Amino acid sequence: MTRAKTNSAQATPARRKQRPASFLTPDLILDTAMAVIETDGPQALTFRRLGTDLGADHTAVLRHFRSKDDLLLGLAARLVGDALHDFAPSESWRETLASLARRIRAACLRHPGVAVLVAARTSRREPEFQGADVVIGALLQAGLHGREAASYYRVLAEMALAASAFEASFNVLDKAAQEGDRLAWRREYLAASPQRYPNLAQVAPYLAEIDEEDQFETALGLLLDAVELRAQRARATRAEGSEHTEN
Numbered sequence: 001m002t003r004a005k006t007n008s009a010q011a012t013p014a015r016r017k018q019r020p021a022s023f024l025t026p027d028l029i030l031d032t033a034m035a036v037i038e039t040d041g042p043q044a045l046t047f048r049r050l051g052t053d054l055g056a057d058h059t060a061v062l063r064h065f066r067s068k069d070d071l072l073l074g075l076a077a078r079l080v081g082d083a084l085h086d087f088a089p090s091e092s093w094r095e096t097l098a099s100l101a102r103r104i105r106a107a108c109l110r111h112p113g114v115a116v117l118v119a120a121r122t123s124r125r126e127p128e129f130q131g132a133d134v135v136i137g138a139l140l141q142a143g144l145h146g147r148e149a150a151s152y153y154r155v156l157a158e159m160a161l162a163a164s165a166f167e168a169s170f171n172v173l174d175k176a177a178q179e180g181d182r183l184a185w186r187r188e189y190l191a192a193s194p195q196r197y198p199n200l201a202q203v204a205p206y207l208a209e210i211d212e213e214d215q216f217e218t219a220l221g222l223l224l225d226a227v228e229l230r231a232q233r234a235r236a237t238r239a240e241g242s243e244h245t246e247n
Helices: 002-011 026-040 047-054 058-063 068-084 093-110 112-118 126-142 146-171 175-186 198-207 212-246
Strands: none
Touching: 026 047, 026 068, 026 112, 047 058, 068 093, 068 112, 068 126, 093 112, 093 126, 093 146, 093 212, 112 146, 126 146, 126 212, 146 175, 146 212
16 A cells, blocks of 8 residues: 555656746746747747746736736737837937837847737837837927828838838748748749740849848838928928918
C-alpha cells in the first residue's frame, strides 16, 4: 500500500506554483501577450496561455481585461503608445505628421505579429487620443478646419497604420516566402512579355529597386502634398470670403 502511494505521487507531474493575482498589472499582461504573439503567433494568444506564462490562474487576467477583445484593444493602444514614446511635435506641421507616421511604422515593425492583429482597431484609450490630438493640431496649424481636418486625420492615421501593418504582414511570413516575393520583382516581372504587357515592360527593371521604405515614404509624401494643397485652397477660400464680407 505504501509503495503504491509513492509510485502514484511520483507519476503525477508537479503542479506549477501559482503566484497571487495581486502581482498582475495591465502592463505586465500586455507585455506577456505581446511576447506570446511574437513567439507563437496570434492564434496562441488565449487567457489560459497568458495564465500559464504569467504563473497565475487565467481568470485573474479577466480582472484587468474583461474579454479577449478588451485585451486586443489594450494591445492596439500599446502599439500607438510605443510610437508616441518621448514624441514632441515639430514647429513644422508637415514634419510633425511625417515623424509620427514614421514612428507608427517603426512600432509596427518592432511588433509585426501584434500589428497584423490589431492595427485596424480603434482602441479608444489614452495613447490613441493623444495621437489624435497631435495629428489634428498639425492639421489645424496647416490651415485645415472642421470636417476637412477630421477627414484628413482619419486618412493619415489609417494610411500610416494600414501601410505599416501591410509591411508587418510580410515580415511574419516564413523566410522562403519572403525571398520568393522579393525575387519576383527581379525574375517574373522582368520576364513578363513586352508584347502582352508593354507598359509594365517600360518600368520593370526599376521595380526591384523600390523597397518597403521607398513605398512608405512615397505614399506619405503624396498624402502630405495633398494636405498642403488642400490647406492652401482652404486658406484662399477663407480669405476670399473675408473680402466679400468686408465689401
